[in-house]
Amino acid sequence: MNSVLRSVLFAGAAALLATSAQAAPGTLDVAKAKAQIDAGLDKAYPHLDALYKDIHQHPELGFQEVETSAKLAKEMRALGFEVTEHVGKTGIVAIYKNGPGPTVMVRTELDALPMEEKTGLPYASHAVTNWQGKPTPVAHSCGHDIHMAAWVGAAQQLVAMKAQWRGTLMFIGQPSEETVGGARAMIADGLFTRFPKPDIGFAQHVGPFQTLGISYRAGANSSSADGFEITFQGRGAHGSRPQLSIDPVMEAARFTVEVQTIVSREKDPAAFGVLGVGSIVSGSAGNIIPDQAVLRGTIRSYDDATRTLLKEGLARTAKAVAEMARAPAPTVVFDQGASAVVNDAAVTARTAPVFKAAFGAHAVEATSPGSASEDYSEYIIAGVPSLFWGLGGYDPKVIADYRAKGQEPPGNHTPQFAPTPEPTIRTGVEAMTLAVLNVLS
Structure with missing residues (x-):
């Protein structure tokens, strides 16, 4: 045929x-x-x-x-x-x-x-x-x-x-x-x-x-599903001398809390949307301030507009958190999902x-x-x-x-x-x- x-x-x-x-x-x-x-x-x-x-x-x-x-x-x-x-x-x-x-x-x-x-x-x-x-x-x-x-x-x-x-x-x-x-x-x-x-x-x-x-x-x-990975860069130091560091753990912690304002203050409450951090990997010991923190998480939504809003808001928040810490710009990678x-x-x-x-x-x-x-x-x-x-x-x-x-x-x-x-x-x-x-x- x-x-x-x-x-x-x-x-x-x-x-x-x-x-x-x-x-x-x-x-x-x-x-x-x-x-x-x-x-x-x-x-x-x-x-x-x-x-x-x-x-x-x-x-x-x-x-x-x-x-x-x-x-x-x-x-x-x-x-x-x-x-x-x-x-x-x-x-x-x-x-x-x-x-x-x-x-x-x-x-x-x-x-x-x-x-x-x-x-x-x-x-x-x-x-x-x-x-x-x-x-x-x-x-x-x-x-x-x-x-x-x-x-x-x-x-x-x-x-x-x-x-x-x-x-x-x-x-x-x-x-x-x-x-x-x-x-x-x-x-x-x-x-x-x-x-x-x-x-x-x-x-x-x-x-x-x-x-x-x-x-x-x-x-x-x-829902749609997109993964993300953010690498926050810092400067390592001894735990007793934090003034010499740029602490990526603090960047990661601040981001994890702050990014939820995208959901609570920017997204239409009637539109479904989830933005969550599921993994934070950083450091090796309690008395070492590391030089890097890697976050991984997921974004879920039903419509393209919400999907775009969450992704753009996440990238903007990550950049702002790094600037607040006087750290290098973070690396933000999205894994295009379903x-x-x-x-x-x-x-x-x-x-x-x-x-x-x-x-x-x-x-x-x-x-x-x-x-x-x-x-x-x-x-x-x-x-x-x-x-x-x-x-x-x-x-x-x-x-x-x-x-x-x-x-x-x-x-x-x-x-x-x-x-x-x-x-x-x-x-x-x-x-x-x-x-x-x-x-x-």
């Missing part, structure tokens, strides 16, 4: 999806489809559970997911997908063609976090790897292992139900989401030129709310009735975006209209036990984060399979 004809067909498919989203939820018999998926899961779940626990016990950091991607590639080839490995370093792309129709992308992440797991689970991770020059524990404390199991499960069910849909499945396993670099790496490696550019995309993320729960919303669904995930209104409108029909009161339209960030936004920016939703991961009894103690259940990126595999994986398979069927049926 030549590129002009491909563009015409893709544009036509996208227009059809948008029109149908505005008119009706489609022709999918949700109750019947869900019953078929559940019957298939009754047989497939033991394998998915074993795959999940295997991945959980053997986590890998971003761009190191060699074994993880190989496991998923093997699963997808066994289902009849055409699999390409090493896309964006350690990413995989699995294609399943089933006649004419739209191309639908389903994405999972592959990477884990550089942190110790403290869940006490029998399948807990005890993995250790080299990270930033030192041995570091590794754990799937974000939930990407749940996503991978549900991703494979959705592929299983869609292949089993292929008589009921037409089109192309594009299942991608993305590396290094936690560094917000994996999506860009896959796109830069030809994700949408070497392979068909999707007409629509879906992804989900497990979180610390009730199992069976699905949370979705049109528009902004997550933009906000913005769900497509038409895709959301088309999918929401399916979730309502399948999960009833457990399918909830969120009233506001989340504060976490996701590099799935890169696919949306590249032109893939998408829906990214939340997936509940905790048994209601677990939530009740924590709240009885005046606590909230451990969230993502904490050592105790422990989603309940079933029914979380099952619900993830159901939601993803139904969303795709609704587009392709």
Whole structure:
């Protein structure tokens, strides 16, 4: 197929999806489809559970997911997908063609976090790897292992139900989401030129709310994320002779407090924005005034105007703090992170009735975006209209036990984060399979 004809067909498919989203939820018999998926899961779940626990016990950091991607590639080839490995370093792309129709992308992440797991689970991770020059524990404390199991499960069910849909499945396993670099790496490696550019995309993320729960919303669904590193320069001296120094620790301390005025006095109170320092590294001993301090932190927002205000205010404050100390100008480096995930209104409108029909009161339209960030936004920016939703991961009894103690259940990126595999994986398979069927049926 030549590129002009491909563009015409893709544009036509996208227009059809948008029109149908505005008119009706489609022709999918949700109750019947869900019953078929559940019957298939009754047989497939033991394998998915074993795959999940295997991945959980053997986590890998971003761009190191060699074994993880190989496991998923093997699963997808066994289902009849055409699999390409090493896309964006350690990413995989699995294609399943089933006649004419739209191309639908389903994405999972592959990477884990550089942190110790403290869940006490029998399948807990005890993995250790080299990270930033030192041995570091590794754990799937974000939930990407749940996503991978549900991703494979959705592929299983869609292949089993292929008589009921037409089109192309594009299942991608993305590396290094936690560094917000994996999506860009896959796109830069030809994700949408070497392979068909999707007409629509879906992804989900497990979180610390009730199992069976699905949370979705049109528009902004997550915050943007930018990292920063500031190096304050000073002049070292003996701790007993501070008059000879320019103390970078004082610069760092003053900046950490003062920069919050950008949030409290310059940002519109109605606009979401976070500016926080998470790391200060300086000095070696209590009686030595060091000559340098390095701060690292994060900036989060929902809109570009707030994002710009926070970054400009941070740089201005760092410079002013250094001038107050008569120190050299600091070095301020921004790590351009992920933009906000913005769900497509038409895709959301088309999918929401399916979730309502399948999960009833457990399918909830969120009233506001989340504060976490996701590099799935890169696919949306590249032109893939998408829906990214939340997936509940905790048994209601677990939530009740924590709240009885005046606590909230451990969230993502904490050592105790422990989603309940079933029914979380099952619900993830159901939601993803139904969303795709609704587009392709």
